[in-house]
Amino acid sequence: MAGCGAAYEARYWGRSLNVVIVEKAHIERSGAVAMGLSAINCYMGMRWNENTPEDFVRYTRNDLMGLVREDLEFDIARHVDSTVHLFEEWGLPIIYDDKTGHYKREGRWQILIHGESYKPIVAEAATKASSKVYNRIMITHLLTDATNPNRIAGATGFHVRDGTFYIFRAKAVIVSSGGGTHIFRPRSVGEGAGRTWYAPWSTGSAYALIIGVGAEMTQMENKLVVTRFKDGYGPVGAWFLALKAVATNAYGEEYEMKYLEDQRALYGNYVDSKPFPTCLRNDAMLREIKAGRHPIYIHTERVLDTREKEELGHEDFLDMTMSQTIVWASQNIDPKKRPSELQTSEPYIMGSHATCSGAWASGPQDVSPKEYFWGYNRMTTIEGLFGAGDTIGGSAHKFSSGSFTEGRLAGKAAVAYVMDHSDLPKVSEEKVSDLRQEIFRPLENFSVGRNLIVKGTVSPSYLYADQFVVRLEKLMDEYVGGWGPMYTTNEILLQRGLELMTMLREDLAHIAAEDLHQLQRAWELHHRVMTAEAVLRHTIFRKETRWPGYCYRADFPKLDDENWHVFVNSKYDRSTGNWQLFTRPCIRIIS
Amino acid sequence: MPTFVYASKCDGCGKCVDICPSDIMHLTHSIFIGRKAYNIEPSYCWECYSCVKECPQHAIDIRGYADFAPLDHKLTVLRDKEKNEIHWKIKYRDDSKNQFTFQIRTTKWGSIKSPQSYDQPKPQEIHSQQLSHEPEYLKTERGLPTLSQVKK
Numbered sequence: 001m002a003g004c005g006a007a008y009e010a011r012y013w014g015r016s017l018n019v020v021i022v023e024k025a026h027i028e029r030s031g032a033v034a035m036g037l038s039a040i041n042c043y044m045g046m047r048w049n050e051n052t053p054e055d056f057v058r059y060t061r062n063d064l065m066g067l068v069r070e071d072l073e074f075d076i077a078r079h080v081d082s083t084v085h086l087f088e089e090w091g092l093p094i095i096y097d098d099k100t101g102h103y104k105r106e107g108r109w110q111i112l113i114h115g116e117s118y119k120p121i122v123a124e125a126a127t128k129a130s131s132k133v134y135n136r137i138m139i140t141h142l143l144t145d146a147t148n149p150n151r152i153a154g155a156t157g158f159h160v161r162d163g164t165f166y167i168f169r170a171k172a173v174i175v176s177s178g179g180g181t182h183i184f185r186p187r188s189v190g191e192g193a194g195r196t197w198y199a200p201w202s203t204g205s206a207y208a209l210i211i212g213v214g215a216e217m218t219q220m221e222n223k224l225v226v227t228r229f230k231d232g233y234g235p236v237g238a239w240f241l242a243l244k245a246v247a248t249n250a251y252g253e254e255y256e257m258k259y260l261e262d263q264r265a266l267y268g269n270y271v272d273s274k275p276f277p278t279c280l281r282n283d284a285m286l287r288e289i290k291a292g293r294h295p296i297y298i299h300t301e302r303v304l305d306t307r308e309k310e311e312l313g314h315e316d317f318l319d320m321t322m323s324q325t326i327v328w329a330s331q332n333i334d335p336k337k338r339p340s341e342l343q344t345s346e347p348y349i350m351g352s353h354a355t356c357s358g359a360w361a362s363g364p365q366d367v368s369p370k371e372y373f374w375g376y377n378r379m380t381t382i383e384g385l386f387g388a389g390d391t392i393g394g395s396a397h398k399f400s401s402g403s404f405t406e407g408r409l410a411g412k413a414a415v416a417y418v419m420d421h422s423d424l425p426k427v428s429e430e431k432v433s434d435l436r437q438e439i440f441r442p443l444e445n446f447s448v449g450r451n452l453i454v455k456g457t458v459s460p461s462y463l464y465a466d467q468f469v470v471r472l473e474k475l476m477d478e479y480v481g482g483w484g485p486m487y488t489t490n491e492i493l494l495q496r497g498l499e500l501m502t503m504l505r506e507d508l509a510h511i512a513a514e515d516l517h518q519l520q521r522a523w524e525l526h527h528r529v530m531t532a533e534a535v536l537r538h539t540i541f542r543k544e545t546r547w548p549g550y551c552y553r554a555d556f557p558k559l560d561d562e563n564w565h566v567f568v569n570s571k572y573d574r575s576t577g578n579w580q581l582f583t584r585p586c587i588r589i590i591s
Numbered sequence: 592m593p594t595f596v597y598a599s600k601c602d603g604c605g606k607c608v609d610i611c612p613s614d615i616m617h618l619t620h621s622i623f624i625g626r627k628a629y630n631i632e633p634s635y636c637w638e639c640y641s642c643v644k645e646c647p648q649h650a651i652d653i654r655g656y657a658d659f660a661p662l663d664h665k666l667t668v669l670r671d672k673e674k675n676e677i678h679w680k681i682k683y684r685d686d687s688k689n690q691f692t693f694q695i696r697t698t699k700w701g702s703i704k705s706p707q708s709y710d711q712p713k714p715q716e717i718h719s720q721q722l723s724h725e726p727e728y729l730k731t732e733r734g735l736p737t738l739s740q741v742k743k
Contacts, residue, residue, distance in 0.1 A: 012706035012723035025612040034612045035639035047730040078736040082728035116670070116677050117695040121703075128705035136614075158615060190654030193634040194593065194613070200635050201613050217723030231659040314691055318679050322666060323593075323638045326655040329664035329683045366720055367738045408722050416717045508644075517614055518630065589738065 001033055001119075001400045002176035002271040002389025004126035005083070005407025005416070010174075011129035014415035021133045022168060023154065024177070024520075025201065027123045031178060032199045033400055037115040039106050039237060040094075041399035043084050044077055047498035048049030048102045051109070053077035057590040059109070060397045062273035063354055065546055066565060067219065069394030070589045071363035071372050075409065076395055076402045078222045085403045092121050107241035108275075109397070112312075115319050122404065131457035136160045140439050140523045142173060142385070143432070145425035152384040153425035156435055160386075160520045165436050169427055172384045174412040175209055176407055178202030179357070179390035180531045182469055184223075184229070185477035185484065186346050188231070195323055197226055197233040203524035204349060206358065206391040211530055211572045216360040216381040216392040218567045218584065220531075221538035223347035224355035225282055225487060225550045229298070230341035232333070234324025236298065243303045243455045247285075247342060249293040262518040267548060267559040278354040282344055282549025286486060298340040300335035310336065340533050346483050347476075347550065349531055351390040352403050355550070357535075358393030360569055360584070361386075364409070369587050376417050378410035381571075384417055384425070386410040394567065442513035442522040449512060462512035465521035468504070471523070472532055475500050479534050481551045494540045501533055533579075534570060541581045542568050593636040593653050594643065600650035601627045607642035607651060616642050616651075644677075645671040672700055 003021060006252055011020045044051045058076035061070050088094050093114040097104040103111040127133055139157040144150070154169040181196040183204060188195045211217060228236060239245040249255050256276070263280055264271045271280060285296055304310050313335060317324040327333070333340060351358035359380045363372045378386050388410040389403035398406060449461040459462060476482055479497025481489035483582075489497075508526060513519040542558040545553050566583040573580070594616070596607075603626030607616040615632040628651075630636060643651045655664060665682040675696045681689045706723060726734040 008706050009723055012709065013717055014713060015707055015711055026610050027613065029610050029639070029641040030612050034641055035637065046733070046736075051735050074736075075739070079722055079725070081730070082722060082725050085728045085730060086724065088697075090703045091696040093694045093697050114694045116693065121696060124701065125703045125705070128703060129707070135609075188656065189658050191633050192658035193592075193637040195638065195656055199612070199639075200637055224720055231656075257679070311691060314679075314689070315693055318677075318691060318693070322640055322653075323656070325679075325681060326638070326653070326660055326664060326666050329666060329681050330655045330660040332685045332687075334683075334687070364720055405722075412717070412722060419717065517617070520614060 001032060002391070002403040002407035003174070003402035004122045004174055006174045006411035007126040008129045009180065009408035009411030009417050013412050014418065017043070017415065017418060018131045018499055019129065020168065021126060021130045021131060022137050022139055022157070024138050026135045027127060027133050028120045031119065032202060033119040034199065035322070036319045037113065037118050037400055038235065038316045039110045039112055039115070040084060040238070040401045042076070042080050042397060042402040043103065043109065043111050044081050045102065046081050050102070054590050056109070062270070063277045064222070064396050065267070065270050065277060065279065065559065066561065067546065067567065067586055068356060068396055069363065070587070071368040071370065072361070072392065072395035074367055075364045075377070076398055076405055079409065080401050080405045083408065084401050087122070087401070090121050090125055092118060106238055106388050110237060110241065112238070112242070114315070118400065131264060134166070136521045137166055138523055139209065140526070141435055142209050143167070143427050144213050144382070146431070147426060148383070148429040150214070150383055151425055152382055153427050156432065156439070158439055158519070160516050165439070165514050167427065167432055169424065171418045171421060171424060172386060174386040174388060174407070174410045174414055175206060175391045176388045177205035177209065177391065179206055179348060179352070180204030180528060181348055182473060183349055183476055183478060183528050183532045184346040184480070184482040184533065185473035187343065187483060195231070195233065196348075197228055198348045198350065202390070203527050205524070205527045206351065206387070206389070207349065207534060208378055208527035208530035210359055210382070210385065210387065210391065211534055212574060213382055213385070214571060214574060215385060216569055216571050217534055218358065218360045218569045220349070220357045220534040220570065221542050221568055222355050222357050222547060223535065224350050224353055225347050227285060227342055227347045228329070228345060229324050230343040232321060232324030232327035233345065234317045234321045234327070236342070238312060239298055239300060243309060243313060245298050245303045247296055247298050247299055249288045250295055250297070250379055251293060255288045256281060259284050259287050263548075267544070268561065270559070279547040279549035285342070285344065286549060290486065297339035298342050299339045301337055301339055304336045344432065344483065347481070347487065349535055351392055351395070352398045354396060356394050356396035358391050359387045359567050360394070361392050362546070367589070369589065371585060371587065377413040378406060379413060384421065386414050406450060439523070440519070442511045442519055445510060446512035446514050459512070462510045463507065464512055465518060465525040468508070468511060468525050469528065471504060472529060475504065475534055475538070482538055487550065488552040488554050489490065490553060491538065491540070494536065497536055501536055505529060505533065534572075537570060537579050537581060538568050555562045593633055593638045593656060594630045594651055595654060596628050596630070597650050597652065598624050598627060600648045604647065604649055606645045607646065610641050610645045612639060612641060613637060620731050640668060662710055670695065
């Protein structure tokens with residue numbers, strides 16, 4: 001979504017520029033919206049006086065336990081309505097409320113759509129806007145200027161069908177790739193491992209690419225855990241918000257507000273936020289599970305009293321999570337007759353949902369305080385390197401429409417940057433030649449190592465990406481607070497995790513690929529590991545429990561506003577391999 | 592597995608290979624059945640149905656994930672880009688059935704107006720906070736909100 005918005009806006013402002021989209025899959029069905037969506041979760045409705053951008057900032061600030069970049073949130077909110085109106089003009093079916101004549105609301109910020117073709121529609125606009133779309137190119141690294149390492153110069157990667165090595169030289173680059181799944185061990189096992197809630201092709205590239213060139217990152221410790229229909233990960237929004245279904249423990253008790261005073265003692269007055277923060281809702285559910293009063297049920301059977309509501313409930317899944325329909329069909333669950341189980345997912349790394357990991361980026365000039373502004377909106381700390389969607393940190397609850405909007409903001413700003421910096425950055429030939437060798441090394445590792453063994457997948461000299469990924473998932477789950485230890489960790493676990501992570505990173509030199517598909521997986525794995533290390537180091541640095549329900553520091557079980565009402569930021573130095581961690585102020589700009 | 596391909600129906604056109612977001616639909620060549628598509632890595636399948644919807648031969652289907660879905664279910668789909676509708680049929684394990692039809696788009700495919708077909712913006716507007724089509728597309732007389740309207 002974000003990349004499509006960037007291309008559209010860049011072309012609108014930069015008519016004579018060469019605007020190219022480089023895409024790992026096929027633009028028509030790529031990214032998290034590939035299979036569709038049943039709602040747009042970020043729409044103000046300013047034309048009907050439904051919400052203001054200030055309302056949105058207060059909402060996101062409360063939901064993220066005080067820590068958001070208010071300038072970025074405000075900026076998304078003030079523009080997002082124009083994006084949604086554009087989508088409607090393009091042909092995205094938005095459902096209207098017969099009584100009010102407004103868009104039908106699922107909740108305060110959400111509107112209902114028939115969104116099966118959401119991505120193909122948006123991709124059509126982006127394709128028309130761009131000079132060329134390069135599909136099936138796995139971008140592995142970004143390139144920086146030969147004389148100024150703090151200026152972007154392009155990107156490099158390979159074609160996953162024919163293995164062609166690509167160098168894209170650019171005056172500005174906008175990274176709009178996906179967040180991270182398969183970083184923590186998924187609850188699904190074996191063949192079902194692809195059923196993560198967020199897309200399995202979201203491989204942390206949004207973070208790894210920019211960390212690799214030294215961009216400053218923020219909130220990487222802000223892992224996301226979502227409560228969803230068990231196993232299929234069917235969305236709960238339409239059920240809770242539009243259909244007013246309730247959740248209970250195994251014995252029929254509504255538990256969500258049961259632990260308010262216990263939570264207040266640990267997490268302070270954030271418990272009074274309306275709506276109740278996402279992470280605290282998770283926390284209440286986890287307390288029930290620890291007490292053995294699970295499964296947790298969502299009572300669909302109490303709310304489906306009309307065919308219209310039944311259609312709404314089913315479309316919610318058929319538009320965006322068909323797997324949940326398959327769970328119902330295969331297990332004979334008629335939602336009109338019996339409740340469904342809920343479960344919390346494994347942690348994901350994202351910048352667009354009820355979480356905000358990502359790049360530390362400049363905000364808009366008219367809104368941002370001086371600490372948050374350095375020339376161009378959504379530019380990272382690397383000159384000419386922009387981000388949007390999952391890439392940008394500190395701005396939660398963007399979802400699809402906000403991500404597209406952030407792409408538009410980055411697209412316009414990147415055009416302004418290119419107009420101000422007309423010289424083409426230089427790419428070092430030596431550097432490119434080194435990268436070329438590095439990119440294809442997994443194929444070489446295999447072709448050399450294979451001769452040592454008779455046959456099979458067990459080799460003493462290399463590991464495949466699918467073997468590495470389970471090692472990563474196990475490590476992150478057990479030491480960094482995955483679902484196994486109920487999202488709980490401590491300093492000793494984290495330090496041991498870091499030791500094992502260091503060995504894992506060393507071993508990446510021995511990753512093997514038999515073909516180009518496996519070479520793609522190998523580089524996805526590299527991106528996952530880089531993202532995971534950032535998550536691990538940030539989690540070590542924040543010595544408090546800021547987002548219970550997402551992650552618990554058992555050694556620092558309280559939320560500590562006195563010391564930690566700040567952003568945790570990091571920078572990776574590619575020449576030494578060292579990480580630097582530090583804090584940045586969290587400035588309140590909306591009362 | 593999640594997706595699988597019926598050998599008798601697939602003609603090896605490769606549309607599923609082109610569209611799959613996960614790069615797991617690939618072609619195989621066999622002297623017995625010829626060029627056919629198949630899922631090379633089921634554990635990276637999201638059951639997103641992109642290939643199922645795209646297949647002109649209706650040769651691709653989904654069998655729910657082995658780790659939690661009992662057999663004898665079916666979820667089939669027909670996506671009609673002329674009528675702009677999608678039809679879903681659900682068959683439960685106990686053989687009960689349900690079906691749904693939803694709209695997918697309100698305009699013709701290919702009808703989106705490109706950004707370059709609008710009048711070129713004035714050069715100085717590049718430094719304003721307005722995005723393309725703003726403030727018009729905000730559809731509010733108050734225009735684009737700024738912080739000066741808010742107490743700092």
